Amino acid sequence: MxxxxxxxxxxxxxxxxxxxxxxxxxxxxxxxxxxxxxxxxxxxxxxxxxxxxxxxxxxxxxxxxxxxxxxxxxxxxxxxxxxxxxxxxxxxxxxxxxxxxxxxxxxxxxxxxxxxxxxxxxxxxxxxxxxxxxxxxxxxxxxxxxxxxxxxxxxxxxxxxxxxxxxxxxxxxxxxxxxxxxxxxxxVDSSIFTPDPDAAPKDRIVIVVVSRLVYRKGTDLLVGIIPEICKKYSEVDFLIAGNGPKMVLIEEAKERHKLHDRITLLGSIPNQNVRNCLVKGHIFLNTSLTEAFCIAILEAASCGLQVVSTKVGGIPEILPDSMITLCTPSIPDLIQKVEISIQRIKSGDRIKSLEMHNEIKNMYNWxxxxxxxxxxxxxxxxxxxxxxxxxxxxxxxxxxxxxxxxxxxxxxxxxxxxxxxxxxxxxxxxxxxxxxxxxxxxxxxxxxxx
Amino acid sequence: MGKIDVKPSVNRQNSWTKKLYIKQSYDDNYVDEKTFLELKRINVNARLYTYWEAVLYSGLIVQQLSTVIIFVLIYVYLRSDLIKIENLVLFFVVPLVGIGYLSKVIVLKHKCSQIQSDLGNIIKFVLFTYGISPIVNSLTESISSDTIHALTTFMLIFNILFYDYDSSEATIASKTFSFNAALFACVCLASRFEKSSFHTFILLILAFVLFALFPEYRRYSEEHYPHSIPIFTITCFFICLIMMINLKLWLYIFYLCLVCFIISFVCPLILIKLQSKKKTIHGPWDEALIQT
Missing domain, CATH: 3.40.50.2000 (Glycogen Phosphorylase B;)
Structure with a gap:
C-alpha cells in the first residue's frame, strides 16, 4: 500500500x-x-x-x-x-x-x-x-x-x-x-459471467445469439442459416435474445419453416440476465458485419460456450484460435463452421467450460x-x-x-x-x-x- | 483439441503480435512498422473512365434536359397559340406513341393477347385522364401565375437532379421522386389553360409520354443497344434546338453553350483530370458484405 x-x-x-x-x-x-x-x-x-x-x-x-x-x-x-x-x-x-x-x-x-x-x-x-x-x-x-x-x-x-x-x-x-x-x-467482468454446466440441457444442443437484431449485426445471415441447421440437426435449438427492426425476418422464418418449438425469441433482455441466458446454451453465434471489439464474444467465452463468429473488424484479435471458430460472412461457411462446433459438442471434444472461464479471467479483466x-x-x-x-x-x-x-x-x-x-x-x-x-x-x- | 494452446500469458519473444489476449512486453502505444496498416487497400473497386466514355454517358443528361425543355416549350407555344392543339396531337403525340409502341412490339415479339391488354390499359388511362382534366383545369385558378411558374421551375430542376440516369446505386437518384416532381410540374402548367380542358388533357398525356414512357424506352434500348445513346442524344438535342428557334437569340446561345459544350465536353474533361486523385480506402474495418 x-x-x-x-x-x-x-x-x-x-x-x-x-x-x-x-x-x-x-x-x-x-x-x-x-x-x-x-x-x-x-x-x-x-x-x-x-x-x-x-x-x-x-x-x-x-x-x-x-x-x-x-x-x-x-x-x-x-x-x-x-x-x-x-x-x-x-x-x-x-x-x-x-x-x-x-x-x-x-x-x-x-x-x-x-x-x-x-x-x-x-x-x-x-x-x-x-x-x-x-x-x-x-x-x-x-x-x-x-x-x-x-x-x-x-x-x-x-x-x-x-x-x-x-x-x-x-x-x-x-x-x-x-x-x-x-x-x-x-x-469482461468474469465474476459475473461464470459457467454453469448444469443449466444447459443435456440431450439437446442450444445455439445462443445475443445481439441487437439489425443489419450491422448480421441478422440477415442469421436468418439464412437457422432453417438449414434446424433441418439438418433435429437436436439443435436456437435461443435468440435481442430486439430490433430485423426481428420480423426471424419471426417470418419461424412461421415459414414451422420452427415454433425450435426457436425461442426472448426479445431484449436486461443486462443482468444476459449471463443466465448464455449459460442455457452450448454454442454462441455472432454474425456481425462490423465490430471493433465485441464484448459479447468475451462474455460468452467466459461462460464457457463454444464461440462461432464472422471474421470481421477486430474480432480475430480477441481470442486464440482454440477458443473461437472464425468464418467468412457467408451463409455456407457459417453453416459449415456451426456444424463443426455441433460435431465437437457431440463427440465431447471441447475445452471444459471452467477451463475456458479461467483462461478468459487471465486474459481480460477491468x-x-x-x-x-x-x-x-x-x-x-x-x-x-x-x-x-x-x-x-x-x-x-x-x-x-x-x-x-x-x-x-x-x-x-x-x-x-x-x-x-x-x-x-x-x-x-x-x-x-x-x-x-x-x-x-x-x-x-x-x-x-x- | 480439448486443451487450450495459448502461449504463456507474458510473451517473452521479442516480436510483437497483433493479438489482444496476449500480455506483451510492449507499450500500449507501440507501433509495429511491419503490421501497421498492412491490410489497408486503396481503390479496390474504383472504376476509371476514359474521356470519350465520359462524353458518351454525359449524353444521358443532355437527353433528360432536352426532354424537359421540349415539354416546357410545348406549353409555351400552346399558351401563345403558336401551335394548334390538333397539330400537336396529330403530328407529335400520336406518332411518337405509335412509333414507340410499334418498335417495342417488334423487338420484344409481343403476342396478340399482350397487345390487347396493352391497348385496354391505354384506353383506360386515356379515358381516366380525360375525366380528370376538367378538375385539373380549374385546380389552381386562385393561385398567381408567378407562383405556378416558380413551382414548376423547382419541380423540373428536381426532376433533372434526382433522375435515375444509369440505374445504379447512386444514393441521390430516385425514379419515383423525379417522376412525381415532373408530374407535379405538369399539373401546375396544365391547370393554367383557362380556355379548354382539352389542352389540359393533352398536356397531361404528353407529360406521361415524356416523363414516364420515354425514359423507360430510352433506358431499355440503351441497355441493350449501347450504340443508341448518341442517336438519342443528338435527336433530343436537335429537336430541342429547332423548337427554340422562335425564342430569343441569347437563350438559344445559352442553351447551346450550356448543354452542348459544358455538360458534354467540359465536365468529362474535369472528371478525367480529377479521377487521378481518386482514393478510396478499404480495410478490415469496412462493413463486410454478405457473400452469396
Whole structure:
C-alpha cells in the first residue's frame, strides 16, 4: 500500500452521451473503467445528458458521481451538437469538481466532442477513447470523420479498443503520429459471467445469439442459416435474445419453416440476465458485419460456450484460435463452421467450460484495463504541452481549409462565450465539491483490493 | 483439441503480435512498422473512365434536359397559340406513341393477347385522364401565375437532379421522386389553360409520354443497344434546338453553350483530370458484405 500512497491521483471526468440507463458496450466500458479507477484511488465523475426523468446528480456504486445535464437527446441518443450551449454547465462542473483530465468516449457522441473544446479552453488535458469502426465512403462518414479529426487534433492522447480500431482511427482522424494512439482492449467482468454446466440441457444442443437484431449485426445471415441447421440437426435449438427492426425476418422464418418449438425469441433482455441466458446454451453465434471489439464474444467465452463468429473488424484479435471458430460472412461457411462446433459438442471434444472461464479471467479483466489507462493518464499529465489559444488554433490547421475555418470560428466564439461566462460567474465564486468517492472504502480498510 | 494452446500469458519473444489476449512486453502505444496498416487497400473497386466514355454517358443528361425543355416549350407555344392543339396531337403525340409502341412490339415479339391488354390499359388511362382534366383545369385558378411558374421551375430542376440516369446505386437518384416532381410540374402548367380542358388533357398525356414512357424506352434500348445513346442524344438535342428557334437569340446561345459544350465536353474533361486523385480506402474495418 505504501507505493499506492505516492502514486499520482487524477481527477478524471468521463464524458459520453452513452451511459446508464442505456445499455451497451460503451456504457459498460465507462462504468467498469470508472469503478476500477475509483478503486485505484482516483476521483472520477461522469457527465452524460439527461435520460427522461433522470436529470441532475446521481450517485452510483462506490460513490461514482454522475451528472445528467439537462440537455435532451436529439438523434440516436446524442445531443444536438451546438458546442456553445453546453459551455456554461460543463465549465461549472469541471471547475467544481477540480477536474485535471477529461476522458471522452465514443466518436459518435456529440457531448464528448463538445466537452473536448470546453476542456481545451479551460486548459485541461484530454484523452479520447474510440469504440467503433467507421467507413470512409458515404456522406455521413465524411462528416463524422471531419468532426472527429477536429476533435482529435486537440486531444492529448487517443485510446482504441483494438488494433484494427487503431488503424481505422488513425486514418479517419488523420492523426500524424500513430504513437499518439494506445490500444487498450475492453474486458469482461468474469465474476459475473461464470459457467454453469448444469443449466444447459443435456440431450439437446442450444445455439445462443445475443445481439441487437439489425443489419450491422448480421441478422440477415442469421436468418439464412437457422432453417438449414434446424433441418439438418433435429437436436439443435436456437435461443435468440435481442430486439430490433430485423426481428420480423426471424419471426417470418419461424412461421415459414414451422420452427415454433425450435426457436425461442426472448426479445431484449436486461443486462443482468444476459449471463443466465448464455449459460442455457452450448454454442454462441455472432454474425456481425462490423465490430471493433465485441464484448459479447468475451462474455460468452467466459461462460464457457463454444464461440462461432464472422471474421470481421477486430474480432480475430480477441481470442486464440482454440477458443473461437472464425468464418467468412457467408451463409455456407457459417453453416459449415456451426456444424463443426455441433460435431465437437457431440463427440465431447471441447475445452471444459471452467477451463475456458479461467483462461478468459487471465486474459481480460477491468483492473488491468484501468491500470493501463492510468499509465496513459500519467503520460498525458506529465507531457509539457504549451496550452494557449493560438496553439490550439494552429493544431486545427490540418483539418483542411474549410474545416480549419469553421472550427476556428466556433472555437473563438466559444472562447468569447467563456469570457462572458467568466465575467458573470467568476471562477472563484464556484463552490468546490468535496470528494465523496471511495467513502465507504476508505472507512473499511478491510476491503479486499485484490 | 480439448486443451487450450495459448502461449504463456507474458510473451517473452521479442516480436510483437497483433493479438489482444496476449500480455506483451510492449507499450500500449507501440507501433509495429511491419503490421501497421498492412491490410489497408486503396481503390479496390474504383472504376476509371476514359474521356470519350465520359462524353458518351454525359449524353444521358443532355437527353433528360432536352426532354424537359421540349415539354416546357410545348406549353409555351400552346399558351401563345403558336401551335394548334390538333397539330400537336396529330403530328407529335400520336406518332411518337405509335412509333414507340410499334418498335417495342417488334423487338420484344409481343403476342396478340399482350397487345390487347396493352391497348385496354391505354384506353383506360386515356379515358381516366380525360375525366380528370376538367378538375385539373380549374385546380389552381386562385393561385398567381408567378407562383405556378416558380413551382414548376423547382419541380423540373428536381426532376433533372434526382433522375435515375444509369440505374445504379447512386444514393441521390430516385425514379419515383423525379417522376412525381415532373408530374407535379405538369399539373401546375396544365391547370393554367383557362380556355379548354382539352389542352389540359393533352398536356397531361404528353407529360406521361415524356416523363414516364420515354425514359423507360430510352433506358431499355440503351441497355441493350449501347450504340443508341448518341442517336438519342443528338435527336433530343436537335429537336430541342429547332423548337427554340422562335425564342430569343441569347437563350438559344445559352442553351447551346450550356448543354452542348459544358455538360458534354467540359465536365468529362474535369472528371478525367480529377479521377487521378481518386482514393478510396478499404480495410478490415469496412462493413463486410454478405457473400452469396
Amino acid at each position: 505504501a507505493s499506492e500512497k505516492t502514486k499520482r491521483k487524477h481527477s478524471i471526468c468521463m464524458v459520453s452521451d452513452f451511459f446508464y440507463p442505456n445499455m451497451g458496450g460503451v456504457e459498460g466500458h465507462i462504468f467498469q473503467l470508472s469503478q476500477c479507477l475509483l478503486e485505484r484511488g482516483h476521483k472520477v465523475v461522469v457527465i452524460t445528458h439527461m435520460y427522461n426523468q433522470r436529470n441532475g446528480v446521481r450517485f452510483m456504486t462506490n460513490g461514482l458521481k454522475v451528472y445528467y445535464i439537462p440537455v435532451v437527446p436529439f438523434y440516436n441518443q446524442c445531443i444536438l451538437p451546438t458546442i456553445l450551449t453546453t459551455l456554461p454547465i460543463i465549465r461549472d462542473i469541471l471547475i467544481r469538481e477540480q477536474i485535471t483530465l477529461v476522458h471522452g468516449h465514443s466518436a459518435f457522441s456529440a457531448l464528448a466532442e463538445e466537452t473536448l473544446y470546453h476542456a481545451k479552453l479551460l486548459g485541461i488535458k484530454i484523452v479520447y477513447t474510440d469504440h467503433s469502426l467507421f467507413g470512409f465512403a458515404d456522406l455521413s462518414s465524411i462528416l463524422t470523420n471531419k468532426l472527429l479529426e477536429c476533435g482529435m487534433s486537440i486531444s492529448d492522447h487517443v485510446i482504441c479498443v483494438s488494433n484494427t480500431c487503431r488503424e481505422n482511427t488513425f486514418l479517419r482522424a488523420n492523426i500524424q503520429d500513430p504513437r499518439k494512439i494506445s490500444v487498450i482492449p475492453n474486458a 483492473r488491468d484495463v484501468a491500470k493501463r489507462t492510468e499509465r496513459v493518464y500519467d503520460m498525458v499529465a506529465d507531457s509539457k504541452s504549451e496550452n494557449s489559444l493560438i496553439e490550439a488554433i494552429l493544431k486545427f490547421r490540418r483539418c483542411g481549409y474549410i474545416g480549419f475555418f469553421v472550427i476556428t470560428f466556433v472555437f473563438l466564439a466559444n472562447f468569447f462565450l467563456l469570457m462572458i461566462v467568466e465575467y458573470f460567474n467568476p471562477r472563484d465564486k464556484i463552490d468546490l465539491a468535496p470528494d465523496v468517492s471511495n467513502y465507504g472504502r476508505r472507512k473499511s480498510k478491510t476491503h479486499n483490493l485484490d
